[in-house]
Amino acid sequence: MAQLKYEHIQQEACEANLQLPKLGLVLFTFGNVSAVDRALAVFAIKPSGVPYDELTPAKMVIVDFDANVVEGTLRASSDTKTHAVLYKHWMNIGGIVHTHSTYATAWAQAQRDIPIFGTTHADHNTVDIPCAAPMSDEMIQGDYEYETGFQIINCLKERGLNYEEVEMLLVGNHAPFTWGKSAAKAVYNSAVLESIAHMACLTEKINNTAPRLKDSLIKKHFERKHGSNSYYGQ
């Protein structure tokens, strides 16, 4: 049966989507998660506009890396092409999340990178969270969601950043995208980003000349969790 072939990523995508409202990252249907199967070269993604409490694994739409629907009766998320582009170009990601979470979106609307102010940030990234420029009129009037994927890819490229190290980004005037080894990790990154965005906003309010974190501390905290000698977790 065709259906069972994709059951594992439908299950993974469904569970990850259900985490978004639990973590306070979405209002109504304003967010979507996908999970990929690299061998089959397809991903499972949330159907468009369906409330989270009505989601089931079987409703997840199966799409290939050119954004063609492979299986599913519902229309896929309107952001599907963005997911497809990222999966196609970034070989080592397993899941992608897009939300309009309050604080991260406010930074995107303000068109500012989120400065690295503390160890909570450094535990996850060694650089400011990049805010890609708003897209050009040409891109917007063209294949918009497809181009959104390239805006993300090119922003990292221009800054010399690696998608395996920096797993979160703001699209200027729009909202955050995060990714990771799995859909669950991508959701985790969305929640971390929202927390970092909230704290950074408060930090500037408390001290409008607050300096960025110094390099030694950035390096130390990131390596605690991610270096070859990391000693966080089990």
Add this chain to the structure above:
Amino acid sequence: MAQLKYEHIQQEACEANLQLPKLGLVLFTFGNVSAVDRALAVFAIKPSGVPYDELTPAKMVIVDFDANVVEGTLRASSDTKTHAVLYKHWMNIGGIVHTHSTYATAWAQAQRDIPIFGTTHADHNTVDIPCAAPMSDEMIQGDYEYETGFQIINCLKERGLNYEEVEMLLVGNHAPFTWGKSAAKAVYNSAVLESIAHMACLTEKINNTAPRLKDSLIKKHFERKHGSNSYYGQ
């Protein structure tokens, strides 16, 4: 039986009212929703000052478009005349909501339109959320709630806006009103407005020279959800 005649809008209005506390839009009884039946030319509205957890469909008061009570033993919401005026003049709305939700009310108190800063806003409106001027002393001392309806209608008219496209507005010094094709859609709009109001407040804090969204992006996002070629939802 007279009662059964209105049961469907009483049910619709009751369910929609119960969404307000669930969505965090009201403290105590500070909000009300109505649902209309165009054929019968009446609407069902929340009774005044009754706690949400005591609401039942049968308690919804039936009122005509001149604000006369047609059926119901409880006193109708003190804002009933505002609802009546809007239903009378706007033929195509099915539901109306009034709340004092925190962030939208703060913008109303600040007497400022909410600038369109991002795609969350553009997904729902192509313009800044209008803040109508505080009402004149004459209107306040006259038939206040009736005049509140005209203040809303005239604000849209003066700005050349269509109530079928812009379904939310702030009354200066007071609070938000939203409407829509149904009571449920009007409630949805209230929650969206509160989220937009929150994000806009943060955006200005993070970047006090944040620019408004550019036209190409406004057009694109609104059309994704609302244009003739919309591709959001099922």
Add this chain to the structure above:
Amino acid sequence: MAQLKYEHIQQEACEANLQLPKLGLVLFTFGNVSAVDRALAVFAIKPSGVPYDELTPAKMVIVDFDANVVEGTLRASSDTKTHAVLYKHWMNIGGIVHTHSTYATAWAQAQRDIPIFGTTHADHNTVDIPCAAPMSDEMIQGDYEYETGFQIINCLKERGLNYEEVEMLLVGNHAPFTWGKSAAKAVYNSAVLESIAHMACLTEKINNTAPRLKDSLIKKHFERKHGSNSYYGQ
């Protein structure tokens, strides 16, 4: 039995105290409510430092208007004398609440009256919420909680305000006190005050020259709910 004599106010005070955590107005035990019986000239008040989830009516301490414990095995709230002074001088109040709710306390710490910016405020008060000056060293080193009661009474007196019209006040550097016809009404006032304090804080952030509400609108809204021709509620 002596115990049954006070059961009704113990019940009223207990229920009202339990509302504080439900309404998000207290952390741990940082708040207390009392309920009075005018005929018996005593009030029931929360025992000091007892967690809300351990409260029962029988644990409420019965105190007279000179702050003498009449019945009860637990130590009464450390703020008991403030309650006693207010009951003794204000003949028509039935309940008192003291909390350290976040936004109202922030205004108290900022030593500012809360400006009347909108109709949410005017629905409950016609004036700015008064912030009494921090107490003098003499009062602090004297009978502190007793003097706190006089600080509240004198603040209203100096401003020509009536405790039956203005049922909420901030003590500078400290926190809010509210009162009302019943303990439940006093709790309602605490929640309203917190909401007004939050909105006013946001209003100034959105527009740092936001004007106070004009007199005609203040008068209209207050009379809707409180005047002889009020038409709010059932």
Add this chain to the structure above:
Amino acid sequence: MAQLKYEHIQQEACEANLQLPKLGLVLFTFGNVSAVDRALAVFAIKPSGVPYDELTPAKMVIVDFDANVVEGTLRASSDTKTHAVLYKHWMNIGGIVHTHSTYATAWAQAQRDIPIFGTTHADHNTVDIPCAAPMSDEMIQGDYEYETGFQIINCLKERGLNYEEVEMLLVGNHAPFTWGKSAAKAVYNSAVLESIAHMACLTEKINNTAPRLKDSLIKKHFERKHGSNSYYGQ
């Protein structure tokens, strides 16, 4: 059986850790609590990176004051050495908490002491909440978590403060640490600190020249709860 020997502190540490998400002080696993047994000269601490809803007393790791694991199959919290240093040098503490709670962390990132603005603060401390300087590169590149403990101890020492009176501190660029007679008291202090940090942030926003609390009021409130003649609680 070896296991039963440590059961009481494992139980205490587990229960205290479970309070952190309930009090809204942690996202995912970003926090840890330990509880000490002075006679046995060991403490029980949260295992690293284990979600709170999977914690059981048996999973708590037993560690001595030189940070050697005495019992336990899981890896101890990455902050274990900081706990060990504090227990070794401060004879009279029974529990320690580290979180990245939002408001307290924002002050740490802003590298500012939290000014004592009101009685909520004075009920718990007579001084501004100290923010230790960010650590030196030498300390960071050395035995980082061990040195974090000394940064805390030295900050108090330099300011002439006693760890039995001041039970909370921010490490600059990092986050808060709190302690107390028991693990439960240390958790209580973390929640109080977060509330104080939130209120102080708002106070400065409402009045950017808000003065610190005067000495008479600091003394009075602290003594109400902590002096030899304290009269708060049972």
